[in-house]
Amino acid sequence: MTATAPRHLEPPHASAGVGTPRPHESAHLHVAGTATYIDDIPELAGTLHAALGLSPVAHGRLRSMDLAKIRALPGVVDVFCAADIPGHNDCGPILHDDPILADGELRHVGQPVFAVVARTRGDARRAAARAREVLDIEPLEPVLTQREAHARGQYVIPAIHLARDTVEGGARAAIAAAPHRLAGALEVGGQEQFYLEGQISYAVPAEDDGMKLHCSTQHPSEMQHLVAHALGLKSHHVHVECRRMGGGFGGKESQSGLFACVAAIAARRTGRPVKLRLDRDDDFLITGRRHCFSYDYEVGFDDAGRVLGLAMTLISRAGHSADLSGPVMTRALCHVDNAYWLPDVELHGFSAKTNTQSNTAFRGFGGPQGAIVTEVILDSIARRLQLDALDVRRANYYGIGERDTTPYGQPVRDNILDPLTDALVASSGYRARREAAAAFNARSPWIKRGLAFTPVKFGISFNVRHLNQAGALVHVYVDGSILVNHGGTEMGQGINTKVAQVVAHELGVAYGRVRATATDTQKIANTSATAASTGADLNGKAAQAAALTIRKRLADFAARTFGGVAADVVFENDTVRVQDTVLPFPDLVRRAYEDRVQLWSDGFYATPGLRWDPKATKGRPFYYFSYGAAVSEVAVDTLTGEWRLLRADVLHDVGRSLNPAIDVGQIEGAFIQGMGWLTTEELVWHPKTGLLTTHAPSTYKIPTANDCPPVFNVALFDNENVEDSIHRSKAVGEPPLLLAFSVFLAIRDAVSAAAGHRIDPPLRAPATPEAILAAIDAVRARD
Structure with missing residues (x-):
């Protein structure tokens, strides 16, 4: 096995399937400044703008609010609070513990309390900034750090535990019997996603109670569900579309929901299009980020630095609601091992409830927070033994055929x-x-x-097993051009480029024939978030399935028309070869259309072999x-x-x-x-x-x-x-x-x-x- 690196980029319209180092499909639009983001969409006549009135305290009881003062301000068209939401006042992705607008209790500085709808964005922001003047609040003592919350036993979900015992007494016994022992603590801070495009939603009322949302989100289907619940409607009333995001990094997986709901409620109340685009400061104050973690650990090891037993407590700063803190902690626990065989482990994960923003997904989704502490521990072991840390790491590597099973029971077969x-x-x-x-x-x-x-x-x-699924649509038009739509969202990572390459490869055509369109809940239903590094894996497989279905239909038609068998028909270099006949791909497509062959197909993929028992924290999650x-x-x-x-x-x-x-x-x-x-x-x-x-x-x-x-x-x-x-x-x-x-x-x-x-x-x-x-x-x- 050797290291390889790409040497060049092919011209943008060269024939290129998978494995080719092509530029991003929107690179020319990014460079020219013509790539359309939500705020670039031309505003419809009568568009209004929303802004959020924020809590000025970290913890308090909301006694009353005088929204009449806000309604009287220049340019204001409407103001609403939690009591005015027609459906559910909740945008929690798993637990229903995350209000769209604060209702009674104020949980952190920056929590949205009311929404202002005005003729201009400036009018809306100026009115919302008067929140402190109209809110009557009884201040309460806040809890701000994860260690303080842990000391109080204050959590957003029950603790999660993961253990493996290979000796009697488990990790504690292994540590006590080890030739060397270390104990320590570590503090690792959180991280702001800092996407270049902030949170934004543009809601447009449609006929018969319909609502269309242009939303910068990694999870259009979840936005559809949350908005439907907030409006008291069904999912089929809500249409969510996202062509691209200016970055997401996990910050637009669940937390775009609040802004989508507020924009949609405002549009429903006024009967006019409403845009909600956050100022960067408000984005920081309202939204969550990567979880801060605190660790306390004990480790026992031998003279070579091999870990014999590890006991650890992990405490995350979850914030005021659960959001995705449970899955984040689960993934952290499942990555404490990183690259290493840990024979006896005892891990305890606590998601601390604090009066801060509700933390959420971030690139790595808890994996980095789980693995970093073990790297620090091995570094300390090497220093204690006066060994090179590289050698200590290699001494602890997973083996092949032995020492090859993770603490949660999954074999490491591809080491x-x-x-x-x-x-x-x-x-x-x-x-x-x-x-x-x-x-x-x-x-x-x-x-x-x-x-x-x-x-x-x-x-x-x-x-979470059921999230490992995806769908796609592939349309081949009579002129030989191809359109692909899938459930993944483009946030700069190149998923559309890769999926288009997969489709071009399967149909044997030039990459320039394939175009990817905006993610759309009216085309692909019940999609999973584009997250967990699964975007190309899931949606690429779904698009491949659709393309292969079309190719089989075309191959069957070609064999019927020109003789031979379908399995011998070759699609490559923008042509189709059937025995001794070679014809351009568009020619075969036109002939197939005239023979009434279906030239579009859906595709579906579900990752096989996954299983997980959340109570036992055992299975094959990956x-x-x-x-x-x-x-x-x-x-x-x-x-x-x-x-x-x-x-x-x-x-x-x-x-x-x-x-x-x-x-x-x-x-x-x-x-x-x-x-x-x-x-x-x-x-x-x-x-x-x-x-x-x-x-x-x-x-x-x-x-x-x-x-x-x-x-x-x-x-x-x-x-x-x-x-x-x-x-x-x-x-x-x-x-x-x-x-x-x-x-x-x-x-x-x-x-x-x-x-x-x-x-x-x-x-x-x-x-x-x-x-x-x-x-x-x-x-x-x-x-």
């Missing part, structure tokens, strides 16, 4: 960690660079270099695993806490890539986004008021181009999925985010060098300059 690690260690020059970093640190008193290798094993599938590894090198200024990423080497497994150009771009983006989570993106809530003080780009720092390393080597590992995924490819959206662990641990390595690697650094994440300085002070004080 490629050893050859992938060998390839990256060689290509990155890890061993020589480790020696060079030690030599540099010996002669440099203030600037310290750190180097780290981290692997990833990431499970692919929704951990169809397969994706693997990867990264080596990062940093320089840290021990006087200021500033740092730079000098070089990153990434080798990642995407199976047989559907589109190497898109996959490499996804890996690069995920790596930098993960680096931002662990280093610069710090969320700060005021300790008394509960206000999220980092609610704008001025106070919340995402990575920029200047944060990318000057040397950034990204390659695809030459591999094939052992499972029957779409053309034996593997998902790429989420797994590479975990490769940025190498940056955090390289910083940790540099901090450790400040005291000669004798003290384990108490570095929290994000590793901001302040956090780095605190860790440096701690190791020097203990040295």
